[in-house]
Every structure is written in C-alpha cells, then in structure tokens.
Amino acid sequence: MRLQPILSLITCFVFFIGHVPAHSIRPRAPTKVANIENATIHTPSQRVTASTEFNLTFSLAGQPSEFRLSLEPNHDLLSQNLHTRHVDVNGEVLRTETSERAQHKIFKGKTLVRSAGGGWETAGWARAFVVRDGNDPLFQGAFSVFSQKYHIGIVSGQAGAPASERRMVVYHDFPGVPQTNVEVGALLGRPDTAIPFTKRQYLPDSTDLTDSIGSTSGCPTTRRVAVLGIATDCTYSAAFDSAEEVQQNLIGMANTASEVFESTFNVALAIRNLTITDSTCPSNTSNSIPWNVGCSAGDMDWRLQRFTAWRRTLGDRTNAYWTLMTGCPNGEQIGVSWTGELCDSQMGANVVARTENTWQVFAHESAHIFGAVHDCTADTCSSSEQCCPLSTSSCNADAQYLMNPVSTSSQSEFSPCTIGNICFMFGSSSIKTSCLVNSDNVPTLTIGQCGNGIVEAGEDCDCGEDDCGECCNGSTCRFREGAVCDDAAGLCCTNCPFLSADTVCRTSTGACDLSETCTGDSSACPSDRHVPDGDACGTESGLFCASGQCTNRDMQCRDQLSRNSTDITSCGGNSCSLRCSVGRSTDCMDIGQSVLDGTPCDGGLCQNGQCQTDEGSWVDEHRSLVIGLAAGVGGALVLAVLAVIILCCRSRRRKHGKKLSPAVSVTSVPDLPPPYSAREHGPGTVRYA
Structure with missing residues (x-):
C-alpha cells in the first residue's frame, strides 16, 4: 500500500519532467528535472529565522502528489563558532575561547510523502537552505525518498534574469546510464532494476577512473562547507612563539587549502574546533591525549592510530574530519590519512607534518578523506596499483598535481582525474556528505549587532532586515508596543502574542512520532519528541x-x-x-x-x-523495591547513630570527673576537585560546546 502513491507520483513525474536550462548545472549523465510548484512555508507569517522549526510543502509540475519537509535548525552547523581549547601536557584544559558566529538559514529534517490513506509517511532525510522566505519562498538543498537522493536547485531561464524570475527545480542524476534506458522506478521510488549486493566501498578496484576525468558533474552546484577539527601535538606547538601564532598558522593553512577545494569542488573548508597543546612534550604518555608525545614515541602510522581512537571518544558527528598537526615527519613521509572517510565520526582522521609547504600536504591528506587516490607515476603505471592517470590516453601525471605521492611546493591544484574521481564520489553517494553545510560563504568571525538575524544579549528580536513586520522593530531589535513575541521566531507566536497552551504546533508524522503543543509562555515549539526507542509499533509483529x-x-x-x-x-x-x-x-x-x-x-x-x-533500567523497573530497601537501610542507620550518641552520653556521665584530652585540629582536609577538566566525562573524553 505504501508504494501506490509513490508509483503514481513517478508516472506523473515522467510525463511532466523535462530539461531545464541552467548555467550552473552540467550533468555528468542525463538529468531528470521538474519544476517545483506551490511551495509553502507553514508558519503564521510564512517567515523563518535560523532558529525556526517548520514544515515546508511543495509539489512537482503537473501532478497532484505533495512532499513535506519537516525541518528544524541544524544547530551544530549554524553555530559557526571557532572553539579553541588550550590544554597542558596531560590534556587538562587550561582555557577555552569562542569566536562570534555568522548566520545562515540552514535546516535539517526528514521527507514525508502522502500515503494511500491521505496521511504522511516518512520517506527519507531532507536538507534545505532558505534563500528567501515569505509567500514566495526560494530554497535549495536535497532530500531523499526511499534511499533515492534528489537535489533542489535554483535556476533562471536565461543569463542575467532578475531574482524574481528565479525558480526551483528538483533534479536527479543517473551516472553512466543512457537516458533511454532509465527505469521509471528509479525516478522517485525504489528502483525496479536489480542492484548488485556487495559491501559498499569508497572506490572499488574495478572502477575505471578514466570514465570521469575532468568532469565536475556530481560535485555540489551550490557552495557547501566542510567544518573540521584540528589538533596540534607538542612538537608542532613548539615551532611557534605563542599559542596565538599557532592558531593564526592553522587558520591561514586551512584558508589557503580551502581555496582550491572551493574553486575545484565547490566545497569550502572551515575550522570549527581547535585543540592546541602546550609546547612542552610530556615525559609519559597521557591517557587523555595519547597522541601528544615527542617524535621518538612512534611514527606517523602510530600517531594516526592513536589520534583516530581519540577522535572516536569525542562523539562528534558535526565535523567532517579531524587533522593532527605534528612536527615529526617519518623520514620522507610527511602525511598519512584514512581514505574516503568524510563525515565518518569513527574514522574521519589524518595526520599532517609541518613542512615548508604545509598547506599542500594538508590539502593532499584532506583530499584522501574525500576519497581521492594518488596520481599515477612511472612506477605505478607499470604496476597493478590503482592510481589516477593523466588522461584517457596517457598514464603518468608527471608530478604536476596535489595528489602526486611526493609533495612539492609547485603543486597547487588537483588533476582532472582527481576532480572527476571526487565528483563521482559525490554524485554516486560513494562517500558520506551528510555533514556538509549549505552556505554561500566560508564562516567568518563577526561582531554581534542588531540586524544580523541572530537574537543576542540585549535584543528581543532580530529578523536580519529593517522591516521586521508588526511585532519587531528591525532598527532597534526590540518588540513593538503590545508585542510579547515575534511571529518569525517560532511556531507558537501569532500576531505578536503567544499561542495558548496545548495548541498543537507540530503534528505527529507516524506511529513513533509524538505531537508537540505550545506552552503558552514561549514562541518556540517544544523539541520534537519520539516514542522511546525499542518500543513496539505498527500492526505487524517485530516492528x-x-x-x-x-x-x-x-x-x-x-x-x-x-x-x-x-x-x-x-x-x-x-x-x-x-x-x-x-x-x-x-x-x-x-x-x-x-x-x-x-x-x-x-x-x-x-x-x-x-x-x-x-544500566539504570533495572532500577526503573524495580523502583518500589529500591525505595523500600533504601528506607529500611536508612532507618537502621539512624537508629544506630542514636544508639552511639546515647552510649557516649552515659560514658561521659560516669567519667565526669576525668579531664578530657584537648581536641585535635584537622588540617589535612583534601582540596575540592576543579569545576571542570578534560576528564570530566571519563578518561580520554573531551567535550566541545
């Protein structure tokens, strides 16, 4: 039953789909495109801020089926703050620093489609970057329907067209498949054709890298940002006069490397977390930061293993990857990386040694994270080792590009083969991209001010414009007279007062999703709540x-x-x-x-x-027993204390004539533990804001 409306949608999509001219879209393979119609932002004012939770519905040209994107702020990605932690030789936090943040209306959530009964059925994930809100919204991003990925793009009919003529389209690529052979079931639903059942690999050895040489199809058509974390060990920090210089060096390195990623793949690199160690190396390895050791402790592979294990303890799903900067090259080896582990919170890590051309080494190892392999050399051309050839007719890339196995300062761009390789990874979903952010610019450090779209200390509201409507004065960022909330700030504010308590602000999307209601004293709709994980659901057994x-x-x-x-x-x-x-x-x-x-x-x-x-489940299930035992034990302890006091009093009466010994002063009371440390959450754990 669940696929019937989807198959109907597919049929309509095939009839009304067409090629839409767009200067920024150069498909690697035939691309199916359909215009978006009836786009509606479901808030009282049809406006949103970066903190708004809302539903966004739309349909495709010429067919009645409707999509709903249930969206919430992607707080991790929106807080484009640079968090810096300075730690000592043992990993204890000395101080923390946080930069100001920039603002983008970027959201995450899920895709829902109409079921046969008229309700909504969860079908996949969604990402959206709202360019324009109001009654004629403009947004871009991506969504999935039953594991099929689709992109939402903004295009104009011709170059130089005014912004009012821009429109949104949904498009879907079919790599390497002629348009005449595209199956109907592969458009918006589960494909009807069989898919080889093998373990997913970032790049199978059988992949012919010449097929995509020089092609950028598959790479993002709108700017994306990969936020990352960087840590320095003591040997790297020791190369600079101060921690401030270390920070400046790292920012400069990332910004330089980011340029080649931006211009080549349309992906910017931005630092989100810095961990800067003391310049003095420890005499013994710390369990908190086991990678922070002198050069004699181990080679670069050894450091990568320990740095990867530390990266796992962070519980960090936001950063695309983490890089360890070291001053310990291993002979001629100046970098090492896991390959194809972008957005992987377990394996997304690499190590870069400080050299005269550190930014190139950093770019090289970062490209490995994105799935790139080495360019071909004379040696690899004559062996069975997989490498990226210069062209379809020539193997040896002649050490011209960044992915050459040996780094030189003259290498400043990626080879056509590397470009096609990474873009193919994006287009075929061979690497994860869920952590990448839709954004027009690399996050920058900004000063808080009225008009930046962020409600900061001392402000009631901030829509980011001069005209904020009836509730908010855009020039002062204060509520207008009689207003207690801003309609654009949340789903529980309409015409400037709060909606009454128990007003449904977010409906249930299925058997495991709960409805949320307004509180009556806040414009925000409470956080999305779900039925507890593991509870039975649905009408079939085993769900x-x-x-x-x-x-x-x-x-x-x-x-x-x-x-x-x-x-x-x-x-x-x-x-x-x-x-x-x-x-x-x-x-x-x-x-x-x-x-x-x-x-x-x-x-x-x-x-x-x-x-x-x-571990607390047994206590919860036997709460009455636990309370009874606690009360019984507690009562017994009280009686015991009273008995001791009575005995002491009787003893003193019998010996009232005996002189008491002077009281002994206590001077060895231990100091209280510090309010915060790197080990607060357990050995080897560092938490970030």
Missing part, C-alpha cells in the same frame, strides 16, 4: 521504534539496498552493523552501514554504531 521511525532490521536492509523485496532480509543478529542477505543465499554481507540509532541490540540500544546498555 519497533528507532529514531522516530517504525521499522525493523529487514526494512532497514531493504531501504539501504533501495529495494522493497521480501528476498532481502537481515542476518546480523543483534549487532549494530547492518548485515543483509539476498534470496536463498547463505552469504551474510556487511554493507558498511550501521543500523538506525535506537535499534535494539544485545541488552541495549544501538547508538552511533555501538550497543549502549541502560
């Missing part, structure tokens, strides 16, 4: 709630493989890795993905690919 979705492991396998076939089943037991089998095959394949957060596992629930047990 459970996970991350707000009613699902099971079989359904997750089918969604990942883009096929609604009962031949595909889960075979992973209770682990947090998604393992699937096809048909009657006895092979159980790990497809390289974790199950949804909240999926039950051995004794707990999966979170970020790890099975987390709830």
Whole structure:
C-alpha cells in the first residue's frame, strides 16, 4: 500500500519532467528535472529565522502528489563558532575561547510523502537552505525518498534574469546510464532494476577512473562547507612563539587549502574546533591525549592510530574530519590519512607534518578523506596499483598535481582525474556528505549587532532586515508596543502574542512520532519528541521504534539496498552493523552501514554504531523495591547513630570527673576537585560546546 502513491507520483513525474536550462548545472549523465510548484512555508507569517522549526510543502509540475519537509535548525552547523581549547601536557584544559558566529538559514529534517490513506509517511532525510522566505519562498538543498537522493536547485531561464524570475527545480542524476534506458522506478521510488549486493566501498578496484576525468558533474552546484577539527601535538606547538601564532598558522593553512577545494569542488573548508597543546612534550604518555608525545614515541602510522581512537571518544558527528598537526615527519613521509572517510565520526582522521609547504600536504591528506587516490607515476603505471592517470590516453601525471605521492611546493591544484574521481564520489553517494553545510560563504568571525538575524544579549528580536513586520522593530531589535513575541521566531507566536497552551504546533508524522503543543509562555515549539526507542509499533509483529521511525532490521536492509523485496532480509543478529542477505543465499554481507540509532541490540540500544546498555533500567523497573530497601537501610542507620550518641552520653556521665584530652585540629582536609577538566566525562573524553 505504501508504494501506490509513490508509483503514481513517478508516472506523473515522467510525463511532466523535462530539461531545464541552467548555467550552473552540467550533468555528468542525463538529468531528470521538474519544476517545483506551490511551495509553502507553514508558519503564521510564512517567515523563518535560523532558529525556526517548520514544515515546508511543495509539489512537482503537473501532478497532484505533495512532499513535506519537516525541518528544524541544524544547530551544530549554524553555530559557526571557532572553539579553541588550550590544554597542558596531560590534556587538562587550561582555557577555552569562542569566536562570534555568522548566520545562515540552514535546516535539517526528514521527507514525508502522502500515503494511500491521505496521511504522511516518512520517506527519507531532507536538507534545505532558505534563500528567501515569505509567500514566495526560494530554497535549495536535497532530500531523499526511499534511499533515492534528489537535489533542489535554483535556476533562471536565461543569463542575467532578475531574482524574481528565479525558480526551483528538483533534479536527479543517473551516472553512466543512457537516458533511454532509465527505469521509471528509479525516478522517485525504489528502483525496479536489480542492484548488485556487495559491501559498499569508497572506490572499488574495478572502477575505471578514466570514465570521469575532468568532469565536475556530481560535485555540489551550490557552495557547501566542510567544518573540521584540528589538533596540534607538542612538537608542532613548539615551532611557534605563542599559542596565538599557532592558531593564526592553522587558520591561514586551512584558508589557503580551502581555496582550491572551493574553486575545484565547490566545497569550502572551515575550522570549527581547535585543540592546541602546550609546547612542552610530556615525559609519559597521557591517557587523555595519547597522541601528544615527542617524535621518538612512534611514527606517523602510530600517531594516526592513536589520534583516530581519540577522535572516536569525542562523539562528534558535526565535523567532517579531524587533522593532527605534528612536527615529526617519518623520514620522507610527511602525511598519512584514512581514505574516503568524510563525515565518518569513527574514522574521519589524518595526520599532517609541518613542512615548508604545509598547506599542500594538508590539502593532499584532506583530499584522501574525500576519497581521492594518488596520481599515477612511472612506477605505478607499470604496476597493478590503482592510481589516477593523466588522461584517457596517457598514464603518468608527471608530478604536476596535489595528489602526486611526493609533495612539492609547485603543486597547487588537483588533476582532472582527481576532480572527476571526487565528483563521482559525490554524485554516486560513494562517500558520506551528510555533514556538509549549505552556505554561500566560508564562516567568518563577526561582531554581534542588531540586524544580523541572530537574537543576542540585549535584543528581543532580530529578523536580519529593517522591516521586521508588526511585532519587531528591525532598527532597534526590540518588540513593538503590545508585542510579547515575534511571529518569525517560532511556531507558537501569532500576531505578536503567544499561542495558548496545548495548541498543537507540530503534528505527529507516524506511529513513533509524538505531537508537540505550545506552552503558552514561549514562541518556540517544544523539541520534537519520539516514542522511546525499542518500543513496539505498527500492526505487524517485530516492528519497533528507532529514531522516530517504525521499522525493523529487514526494512532497514531493504531501504539501504533501495529495494522493497521480501528476498532481502537481515542476518546480523543483534549487532549494530547492518548485515543483509539476498534470496536463498547463505552469504551474510556487511554493507558498511550501521543500523538506525535506537535499534535494539544485545541488552541495549544501538547508538552511533555501538550497543549502549541502560544500566539504570533495572532500577526503573524495580523502583518500589529500591525505595523500600533504601528506607529500611536508612532507618537502621539512624537508629544506630542514636544508639552511639546515647552510649557516649552515659560514658561521659560516669567519667565526669576525668579531664578530657584537648581536641585535635584537622588540617589535612583534601582540596575540592576543579569545576571542570578534560576528564570530566571519563578518561580520554573531551567535550566541545
């Protein structure tokens, strides 16, 4: 039943879809395009700020089916602050610094489609960057429908057209497939054609890199930002006179490397977190920051292993990757990186040694994170090792480009093969891109002020414009007379007063999603709430709630493989890795993905690919027993104390004539622990704001 409206939508999409001229879109393969119509922002004023939670609906030209993007602020990406932590030799935090932030209306959420019964059914994820709000909104981004990814672009009919003539389109690429052979089911739904069932790899050895040489199709058509974290070990910090110089050096390095990524891939690099160590190396390795050691402790591979393990402890899903800067090259080796691990909170890490051309080394290792392989040399051309050739007819790239295995200061751009390689990665979803941010500019440090769209200390409201409507004075960032809230600030403010308590501000989207109601004293709709993970749901047996979705492991396998076939089943037991089998095959394949957060596992629930047990569950289930035992033990202790006091008093009466010894002063009371330390959350854990 759930696919019937989707298949109807697909049929309409095929009839009304067409090629839309756009100067910024150069598809690598035939691209299906459809105009967006009836776009509506569902807030009282049809306006949004960066902190607004709202629904956005639209349809595609010529067909009645409707999409809904349920959006909320992407707080991690919007807080484009630079957080710097200065730590000592043991990893203890000496001080923290936070920059001011820039503002962009960037949102994340989920895609919903109409079901056969007229309700809404969760179908995938959504990302949107609102360029213009109001009754004629303009937005760009991407969304998915049952594992198929679609892009929303802003185009104009001809060059130089006014902004009012810009329109939004949805487009979908089919790499390497002739347009005449595109299956209907592959447009907006689960493809009907079979998909090879293999473990996902960033770049299979059989991939012919010559197919995409020089092509930018697949790379973002609008600016994206990859935020990252950088840490320095003691050997790197020691090369500078102060921590301020270290910070300036790192910012300059990232900004220089960012230019080549921006101009080549339309992806900017921006530092979000800095961890700067003391310039003195420790005599013993610290458990908190095990990578902070002198050069004799280990080579670069050794540092990468320990830095990766530390990166995992951060619980950081926001940064695209982390880089360790060191002053310890390993002979001729000046950098090492995991490959194709962009947006991976477990493996997204590399190590860069300080050289005369550090920014090139940083760019080289960063490109490995994006999935790039080395350019071909005379040696690799004559071997079976995979490399990027110069052209379709020539192998040796002659050390001209940044991905040459040996770095020189003359290398300042990526080869056509590397460009095609990385863009293919983007277009084919062979690497994760969920952490990349839609943005027009690299985040910069700005001073808080009225009119920047951010409600800061001393302001009631800030719409980012001079004319903020009936509720907010845009020139003073204060409420107008009689107003208690700003309509654009949240779903629970209409015509300047708060909506009454219990007014539904966000409806349920399914069996595992709860409705939210206004509080009556705030313009914000409460945070989205879900049915507890692991609870049973739906009418079929074996279904459970996970991350707000009613699902099971079989359904997750089918969604990942883009096929609604009962031949595909889960075979992973209770682990947090998604393992699937096809048909009657006895092979159980790990497809390289974790199950949804909240999926039950051995004794707990999966979170970020790890099975987390709830140690407090027994206490919750036996609360009455615990309270009774506590009361009984507590009462016994009170009686015991009273008995001791009575005995002491009787003893003193019997010995009232005896002179008491002077009291002994206590001077060895231990100091209170510091209010905050790098180990506050456990060994090896550093938390960022």
